[in-house]
Amino acid sequence: MKFTIQKDRLVESVQDVLKAVSSRTTIPILTGIKIVASDDGVSFTGSDSDISIESFIPKEEGDKEIVTIEQPGSIVLQARFFSEIVKKLPMATVEIEVQNQYLTIIRSGKAEFNLNGLDADEYPHLPQIEEHHAIQIPTDLLKNLIRQTVFAVSTSETRPILTGVNWKVEQSELLCTATDSHRLALRKAKLDIPEDRSYNVVIPGKSLTELSKILDDNQELVDIVITETQVLFKAKNVLFFSRLLDGNYPDTTSLIPQDSKTEIIVNTKEFLQAIDRASLLAREGRNNVVKLSAKPAESIEISSNSPEIGKVVEAIAADQIEGEELNISFSPKYMLDALKVLEGAEIRVSFTGAMRPFLIRTPNDETIVQLILPVRTY
Amino acid sequence: MKFTIQKDRLVESVQDVLKAVSSRTTIPILTGIKIVASDDGVSFTGSDSDISIESFIPKEEGDKEIVTIEQPGSIVLQARFFSEIVKKLPMATVEIEVQNQYLTIIRSGKAEFNLNGLDADEYPHLPQIEEHHAIQIPTDLLKNLIRQTVFAVSTSETRPILTGVNWKVEQSELLCTATDSHRLALRKAKLDIPEDRSYNVVIPGKSLTELSKILDDNQELVDIVITETQVLFKAKNVLFFSRLLDGNYPDTTSLIPQDSKTEIIVNTKEFLQAIDRASLLAREGRNNVVKLSAKPAESIEISSNSPEIGKVVEAIAADQIEGEELNISFSPKYMLDALKVLEGAEIRVSFTGAMRPFLIRTPNDETIVQLILPVRTY
Numbered sequence: 104m105k106f107t108i109q110k111d112r113l114v115e116s117v118q119d120v121l122k123a124v125s126s127r128t129t130i131p132i133l134t135g136i137k138i139v140a141s142d143d144g145v146s147f148t149g150s151d152s153d154i155s156i157e158s159f160i161p162k163e164e165g166d167k168e169i170v171t172i173e174q175p176g177s178i179v180l181q182a183r184f185f186s187e188i189v190k191k192l193p194m195a196t197v198e199i200e201v202q203n204q205y206l207t208i209i210r211s212g213k214a215e216f217n218l219n220g221l222d223a224d225e226y227p228h229l230p231q232i233e234e235h236h237a238i239q240i241p242t243d244l245l246k247n248l249i250r251q252t253v254f255a256v257s258t259s260e261t262r263p264i265l266t267g268v269n270w271k272v273e274q275s276e277l278l279c280t281a282t283d284s285h286r287l288a289l290r291k292a293k294l295d296i297p298e299d300r301s302y303n304v305v306i307p308g309k310s311l312t313e314l315s316k317i318l319d320d321n322q323e324l325v326d327i328v329i330t331e332t333q334v335l336f337k338a339k340n341v342l343f344f345s346r347l348l349d350g351n352y353p354d355t356t357s358l359i360p361q362d363s364k365t366e367i368i369v370n371t372k373e374f375l376q377a378i379d380r381a382s383l384l385a386r387e388g389r390n391n392v393v394k395l396s397a398k399p400a401e402s403i404e405i406s407s408n409s410p411e412i413g414k415v416v417e418a419i420a421a422d423q424i425e426g427e428e429l430n431i432s433f434s435p436k437y438m439l440d441a442l443k444v445l446e447g448a449e450i451r452v453s454f455t456g457a458m459r460p461f462l463i464r465t466p467n468d469e470t471i472v473q474l475i476l477p478v479r480t481y
Numbered sequence: 482m483k484f485t486i487q488k489d490r491l492v493e494s495v496q497d498v499l500k501a502v503s504s505r506t507t508i509p510i511l512t513g514i515k516i517v518a519s520d521d522g523v524s525f526t527g528s529d530s531d532i533s534i535e536s537f538i539p540k541e542e543g544d545k546e547i548v549t550i551e552q553p554g555s556i557v558l559q560a561r562f563f564s565e566i567v568k569k570l571p572m573a574t575v576e577i578e579v580q581n582q583y584l585t586i587i588r589s590g591k592a593e594f595n596l597n598g599l600d601a602d603e604y605p606h607l608p609q610i611e612e613h614h615a616i617q618i619p620t621d622l623l624k625n626l627i628r629q630t631v632f633a634v635s636t637s638e639t640r641p642i643l644t645g646v647n648w649k650v651e652q653s654e655l656l657c658t659a660t661d662s663h664r665l666a667l668r669k670a671k672l673d674i675p676e677d678r679s680y681n682v683v684i685p686g687k688s689l690t691e692l693s694k695i696l697d698d699n700q701e702l703v704d705i706v707i708t709e710t711q712v713l714f715k716a717k718n719v720l721f722f723s724r725l726l727d728g729n730y731p732d733t734t735s736l737i738p739q740d741s742k743t744e745i746i747v748n749t750k751e752f753l754q755a756i757d758r759a760s761l762l763a764r765e766g767r768n769n770v771v772k773l774s775a776k777p778a779e780s781i782e783i784s785s786n787s788p789e790i791g792k793v794v795e796a797i798a799a800d801q802i803e804g805e806e807l808n809i810s811f812s813p814k815y816m817l818d819a820l821k822v823l824e825g826a827e828i829r830v831s832f833t834g835a836m837r838p839f840l841i842r843t844p845n846d847e848t849i850v851q852l853i854l855p856v857r858t859y
Contacts, residue, residue, distance in 0.1 A: 380566070
């Protein structure tokens with residue numbers, strides 16, 4: 104194998120596939136990055152067996168030559184060293200050559216690295232996925248779907264299924280749901296596929312987070328292929344494979360209250376900042392809660408009390424307070440997480456009493472719902 | 482105590498004095514910040530008993546009113562909460578009022594915090610320092626003196642005296658020396674004081690690092706008052722006290738070779754980057770060294786070898802190679818540390834053989850010297 108490649112493109116591809124490489128793997132060769140040079144270009148692969156990422160650099164793009172292949176071939180190089188080395192190379196082009204016994208030479212300017220490589224034939228194969236049925240979602244929408252749900256997955260392995268996001272496709276609509284059983288995030292999106300195609304899978308939260316990091320912010324379509332055990336995201340020159348979680352995702356539809364007893368509409372930023380301030384003292388208390396008191400036609404008050412340190416209270420101007428008077432306590436972290444992913448200047452919060460889950464939405468937008476379970480303090 | 486203050490100035494002062502506050506103190510009141518409102522303005526004090534910082538906000542600056550004092554007084558507030566609270570207050574002004582039993586109200590807009598304070602009379606007094614003899618150094622020079630030496634102090638408590646920087650004043654010259662016994666940094670500066678005034682003290686490295694962080698980059702003079710046990714740095718509106726280290730600093734003058742057998746002059750940036758690249762593989766090896774080979778009238782080669790991973794070799798263009806041929810090994814970290822604080826496009830390295838300490842300097846600048854002990858590998 105021997106080729107010359109643009110350094111900036113090499114660095115970018117290596118950084119992308121590096122996101123799948125774990126140093127804590129039990130399969131030694133997976134601490135490496137597989138490099139395959141063919142007549143069309145060079146591909147890089149990283150994997151921790153849960154997630155696999157392949158990045159392809161074509162020989163040419165438009166009129167620009169990016170890679171010059173002198174001899175096709177393949178090698179596996181230690182990911183940690185290879186990625187740090189390419190970042191620090193002195194010149195704009197890099198020559199990579201495999202010699203005898205997998206010894207690999209990396210040359211750039213006067214710097215010459217010799218790395219001991221491994222046989223690429225020993226590297227596990229990527230999952231084989233047949234793709235007659237792909238879902239297409241624009242990259243920026245996909246990144247939003249992920250951002251607005253993935254933060255709510257469980258971080259505990261007690262119920263492994265809750266560490267993933269449930270993707271359910273029915274009636275040409277995608278429904279993404281994440282919950283850690285204390286709060287729930289739900290996001291819908293219309294899909295341009297036949298009504299009779301349906302899926303119901305759980306994608307690990309970690310996979311979605313890593314996927315989001317390597318996707319650029321643009322409107323190009325990402326092809327998504329879902330099988331029984333794997334999902335494949337195909338963006339421009341990048342393939343992202345993730346295994347799916349085993350098991351049935353709990354039915355969460357019954358959790359979401361259909362009516363409400365108290366409704367408030369407030370300025371998102373003011374509300375978020377008041378919660379943030381109240382959380383400064385909440386953190387210290389054993390309960391770690393802030394309290395919200397709403398008196399219809401009067402005012403909303405956010406407060407928190409930590410006997411040893413002190414207390415904080417703040418009145419919030421509400422655009423609307425309707426229904427019953429309410430005193431409710433909740434985790435400020437969950438509220439801040441939810442507010443941060445809601446778009447729009449105003450938010451609507453719908454309560455059904457101090458002991459029942461409540462909903463946070465943007466007025467007039469039914470595609471995204473955030474739900475939080477209150478904390479019993481009264 | 483009751484006063485109203487500009488939020489941005491309050492935040493700045495609190496952040497400055499916070500640098501002296503440690504959460505691991507054995508004196509509970511030192512986890513707090515002391516606030517004293519007088520007719521002239523408000524002062525804030527933080528201390529971990531090694532370092533004490535006082536920041537003063539005057540009532541007025543030029544024509545601008547910064548503080549309105551309604552009632553003088555004093556209080557101690559928990560540093561961690563107070564500093565986070567003031568950062569997150571909603572409006573540009575903040576009212577702070579002490580009520581009964583040290584209960585302190587912090588108001589800004591509609592947000593109101595109640596913090597349990599402590600009696601300011603219980604707060605330890607700052608060291609009393611008589612200041613008939615101050616040294617004056619421009620802030621930017623002082624920051625350079627610190628930056629170019631403090632990185633070389635020892636981080637081990639085996640020889641506590643080496644965790645500080647030796648400041649020696651003689652013949653109107655300040656000599657700052659730091660060493661961890663593997664490398665040494667030395668910086669000189671002319672002072673505008675009488676020739677017969679002399680000092681020889683050791684300032685803890687940590688104190689100098691924190692001092693540097695709170696000094697702005699400007700040319701205003703800092704007054705430095707040195708006593709037997711304390712040093713006081715007086716910048717505009719900030720007093721910075723540090724205890725001195727007990728004991729005698731070792732005499733390091735004999736360490737510095739007076740002649741050399743091999744001299745090289747190289748481009749600083751090229752040399753630094755080559756060392757940085759070589760260090761990528763050096764880290765892995767047990768020795769953690771890079772090797773430099775100089776052949777007079779020919780070339781310089783930087784290399785490193787880590788049998789399991791691979792090796793790297795790079796030729797460097799030298800502006801000058803004089804004297805004997807040389808092969809020497811050293812820690813790339815020490816070399817990078819030294820190169821980062823040297824100013825100028827070129828550096829001169831003077832060797833006296835593979836087993837002897839070598840010097841790194843900027844050509845034609847005798848005010849700064851970096852010394853490194855080589856590692857025996859041949």
